[in-house]
Amino acid sequence: MSKKLGKVFVEAVTSLFKKPATSGYPFEKREIHKSYNGKIAFEQPKCIGCQICVKNCPAKALIVAKVQDKVFEMTISLAKCIFCGQCVVSCPKKALSTTSDFELAQSDKNKLTVKL
Amino acid sequence: MTAALINVLIFPGLLFLFVLSLIGEYYDRKLYARMQNRMGPPWFQPVADFIKLLSKELIIPANADARIFKVLPLVACISTIVAYLYIPLFSNNSLLPFNGDIIFVLYMLTLPTLSYALAGWYSRSPYSLVGTMRVLTQLFAYEVPLFMAVLAPAILASSWSFQEVISFYGNSWLWLVNIPAFAVAIVTLQGKLEKVPFDIPEAETEIVAGVFTEYTGPLYAYFRLAMNMQTIVGASLVAAVFFPFGFGTCVLLNFVIYLLKIAFIIFLLALMRTLFARLRIDQMLVFCWKYLAPVALLQITINIIIKAWF
Amino acid sequence: MTKRIVIPVGPQHPALKEPASFDVTLQGERVADILVKVGYNHRGIEKGCEGRPYLHCVYLLERVCGICSHSHSTCFIQAVEEVANVKIPERAAYIRSIFGELERIHSHLLWLGVAAHEIGFDTLLMYSWRDREVVMDLLALLAGNRVNYAVNVIGGVRKDITEEEKEQILKAVDILEERTKYYIQVATEEVSFIERLSKVGYISYEDALRLGAVGPTGRASGIKRDVRKDDPYAAYEEVEFNVITDDHCDVYGRAVVRVKELMEAYSIIRQLIKKLPQTALAVNVPKNIPAGEAVARYEAPRGEDIHYLKSNGTDKPDRVKLRAPTLANVQSVAKMLENGNFADVPIVIAAIDPCFSCTDRMIVASNDLLSAKENRMTWKQLREFSIDWYKKNKGVDFSKIKKLGK
Numbered sequence: 001m002s003k004k005l006g007k008v009f010v011e012a013v014t015s016l017f018k019k020p021a022t023s024g025y026p027f028e029k030r031e032i033h034k035s036y037n038g039k040i041a042f043e044q045p046k047c048i049g050c051q052i053c054v055k056n057c058p059a060k061a062l063i064v065a066k067v068q069d070k071v072f073e074m075t076i077s078l079a080k081c082i083f084c085g086q087c088v089v090s091c092p093k094k095a096l097s098t099t100s101d102f103e104l105a106q107s108d109k110n111k112l113t114v115k116l
Numbered sequence: 117m118t119a120a121l122i123n124v125l126i127f128p129g130l131l132f133l134f135v136l137s138l139i140g141e142y143y144d145r146k147l148y149a150r151m152q153n154r155m156g157p158p159w160f161q162p163v164a165d166f167i168k169l170l171s172k173e174l175i176i177p178a179n180a181d182a183r184i185f186k187v188l189p190l191v192a193c194i195s196t197i198v199a200y201l202y203i204p205l206f207s208n209n210s211l212l213p214f215n216g217d218i219i220f221v222l223y224m225l226t227l228p229t230l231s232y233a234l235a236g237w238y239s240r241s242p243y244s245l246v247g248t249m250r251v252l253t254q255l256f257a258y259e260v261p262l263f264m265a266v267l268a269p270a271i272l273a274s275s276w277s278f279q280e281v282i283s284f285y286g287n288s289w290l291w292l293v294n295i296p297a298f299a300v301a302i303v304t305l306q307g308k309l310e311k312v313p314f315d316i317p318e319a320e321t322e323i324v325a326g327v328f329t330e331y332t333g334p335l336y337a338y339f340r341l342a343m344n345m346q347t348i349v350g351a352s353l354v355a356a357v358f359f360p361f362g363f364g365t366c367v368l369l370n371f372v373i374y375l376l377k378i379a380f381i382i383f384l385l386a387l388m389r390t391l392f393a394r395l396r397i398d399q400m401l402v403f404c405w406k407y408l409a410p411v412a413l414l415q416i417t418i419n420i421i422i423k424a425w426f
Numbered sequence: 427m428t429k430r431i432v433i434p435v436g437p438q439h440p441a442l443k444e445p446a447s448f449d450v451t452l453q454g455e456r457v458a459d460i461l462v463k464v465g466y467n468h469r470g471i472e473k474g475c476e477g478r479p480y481l482h483c484v485y486l487l488e489r490v491c492g493i494c495s496h497s498h499s500t501c502f503i504q505a506v507e508e509v510a511n512v513k514i515p516e517r518a519a520y521i522r523s524i525f526g527e528l529e530r531i532h533s534h535l536l537w538l539g540v541a542a543h544e545i546g547f548d549t550l551l552m553y554s555w556r557d558r559e560v561v562m563d564l565l566a567l568l569a570g571n572r573v574n575y576a577v578n579v580i581g582g583v584r585k586d587i588t589e590e591e592k593e594q595i596l597k598a599v600d601i602l603e604e605r606t607k608y609y610i611q612v613a614t615e616e617v618s619f620i621e622r623l624s625k626v627g628y629i630s631y632e633d634a635l636r637l638g639a640v641g642p643t644g645r646a647s648g649i650k651r652d653v654r655k656d657d658p659y660a661a662y663e664e665v666e667f668n669v670i671t672d673d674h675c676d677v678y679g680r681a682v683v684r685v686k687e688l689m690e691a692y693s694i695i696r697q698l699i700k701k702l703p704q705t706a707l708a709v710n711v712p713k714n715i716p717a718g719e720a721v722a723r724y725e726a727p728r729g730e731d732i733h734y735l736k737s738n739g740t741d742k743p744d745r746v747k748l749r750a751p752t753l754a755n756v757q758s759v760a761k762m763l764e765n766g767n768f769a770d771v772p773i774v775i776a777a778i779d780p781c782f783s784c785t786d787r788m789i790v791a792s793n794d795l796l797s798a799k800e801n802r803m804t805w806k807q808l809r810e811f812s813i814d815w816y817k818k819n820k821g822v823d824f825s826k827i828k829k830l831g832k
Contacts, residue, residue: 008390008391012151012387013151015150016147016150020149022155
């Protein structure tokens with residue numbers, strides 16, 4: 001193997017004139033794909049209250065409560081959710097779907113339990 | 117008297133050196149980041165770091181010797197500032213020129229290194245102890261080539277004072293003869309400043325922070341300030357000895373040329389930081405004595421021959 | 427006679443990404459002795475698997491490690507499918523292998539950056555992690571997450587690869603292959619890089635075999651073992667690839683093996699994409715797995731990963747045991763560092779690609795402190811026992827620390 005000194009020299013000097021690979025988040029945001037596993041979205045008309053999603057959730061993050069006859073309300077604990085998408089797969093009526101909303105941090109722990 | 121006080125405290129003394137060292141740190145870090153295809157810190161980062169460190173809690177380990185522990189960062193800062201006062205920046209004379217001030221500046225620049233070694237020793241923690249051993253071993257490696265390289269142009273000028281060296285080279289192109297010594301001086305300057313590839317005493321991934329492991333808060337702020345000021349002082353020394361032009365009559369032009377010289381030298385130092393991995397201490401000793409010292413000796417021989425010729 | 431000092435490298439140290447303790451006894455700059463202690467990352471995952479249905483266990487085991495998450499989940503599912511006597515459709519096997527190879531790529535690029543950082547070469551760290559973003563974005567596009575992909579279900583996979591995504595994969599692999607060729611050049615030609623890694627952490631072929639080194643650590647000493655060739659699983663029987671070995675036997679050899687494995691991974695992915703068959707994605711597996719035992723093996727990026735499963739006919743496993751590759755490799759660290767320099771300790775530890783999150787499982791030792799009848803402790807008894815032990819042996823009193831919760 002031929003040994004050279006400073007092999008990355010060319011790359012280093014040309015990088016001085018290239019656009020940097022990092023960006024100044026949060027002032028410049030990056031494009032992410034639509035298929036990203038972020039917060040899930042709930043369509044209330046489709047839910048039949050079968051509780052399969054609640055049973056299958058590995059982190060026990062979902063609570064489905066009955067508000068009226070055939071109308072159900074879902075509460076999710078964003079602290080417990082592991083964003084695996086199991087609930088989306090198990091729902092027989094396809095009432096759940098993933099969105100790419102990932103900026104979910106809060107300073108107050110109570111705000112992490114949200115109604116969907 | 118007031119003129120001297122202003123010179124020492126504000127320009128080109130304490131305040132000017134402080135501001136220039138912060139700008140120098142920003143410039144160095146931004147270059148380093150851009151060469152790695154990153155964004156780099158904003159312009160106020162060095163100031164923010166300094167102020168943040170000053171506001172942190174000061175913790176002195178129970179085993180450490182408290183008095184010497186607190187005094188050493190100040191020793192490092194003060195010796196660097198004193199060295200700066202004796203280097204000519206934009207006129208033939210520095211503040212108080214005397215015969216032999218090149219050697220005096222070199223000696224003053226050794227004091228910060230000794231204060232790092234003592235800081236590690238008096239911290240009494242295993243990481244600092246290893247750091248101290250490494251600082252002193254590294255001192256043996258780069259000190260002799262650095263002295264020989266910086267003194268080679270002085271040998272050609274037959275004098276040990278900045279004033280006479282600068283007026284000897286005058287406006288001729290004779291300083292191009294010293295290019296090999298310039299290369300050696302840049303490499304050993306990197307060793308003195310303890311930056312990659314010679315940042316063995318402060319190797320972050322091996323001995324946490326080496327000699328500075330137990331230093332927190334304001335004391336660490338002064339050590340970092342001393343390191344930044346050492347960069348500027350070392351670069352000014354190399355600029356004054358190896359680029360002895362641009363000391364004409366117009367002071368503003370001299371100032372701009374001085375800044376350009378410093379910028380070029382810091383660019384070379386940042387380039388060295390980017391291109392190489394860190395050496396081990398035994399590899400560094402071999403490298404310095406096998407390659408750097410002979411080149412410096414060669415330069416001195418060439419200078420003696422040229423002096424005898426003309 | 428130089429005095430000996432003991433320097434603790436870890437559990438918290440900038441050189442280690444995860445906690446483990448290496449007490450190094452130094453004489454000058456030479457390493458005289460080294461004491462390896464692991465166990466700081468024990469989270470009780472094997473116990474956690476016993477109370478959860480298989481569906482939840484898959485997600486739990488994915489989170490054993492962030493970098494080799496797909497390896498653990500696939501290995502476990504292979505064990506379950508062996509007990510349940512289920513054959514997965516071909517398309518599912520291909521998709522699992524594609525994700526496995528993509529994971530290998532991202533893990534090896536991460537390792538390259540970390541190794542460069544340990545020797546102070548931050549430039550290579552920044553470059554290789556910038557290129558790793560290509561793979562991470564691709565995985566986010568295919569699976570929805572950058573780590574913990576959640577594509578496996580018992581009986582197959584649950585996410586498909588469309589034609590458009592195939593194009594994206596091939597484009598990304600082209601970009602990465604060019605960059606990897608550049609890194610191979612840097613690794614074999616840059617003087618300071620070679621000088622720091624050569625002749626460091628030397629372990630001979632016989633010693634590596636005796637101490638049980640697996641994965642790239644063993645392959646760099648000439649041991650030609652790779653689970654993908656010796657015991658093929660998923661779709662690895664259908665593709666052709668080389669098992670990379672090297673005979674440098676030191677850290678430099680391990681770097682070369684990993685970088686060359688990257689090139690093999692690109693070729694494997696191209697073959698898999700070309701041959702991707704059109705079948706169903708998953709078969710239905712009943713919730714209750716019949717009673718039985720199985721052992722499954724998988725070639726994780728770090729080496730051979732073994733999972734053992736014992737089921738008892740219900741929908742929860744009876745016993746799950748993992749043996750991660752780092753547990754096999756960490757035994758050789760002490761041998762590698764014999765008479766080495768202290769400056770080499772971080773890079774030698776980093777060269778086995780340690781993942782202590784994978785490693786820390788429970789080992790049952792003989793307990794002569796409790797009587798034979800009572801070999802179980804409640805939480806309260808365990809707490810009192812440990813407070814007592816620390817008071818007696820280390821002189822530290824923890825009894826004032828408040829308990830959280832109830």
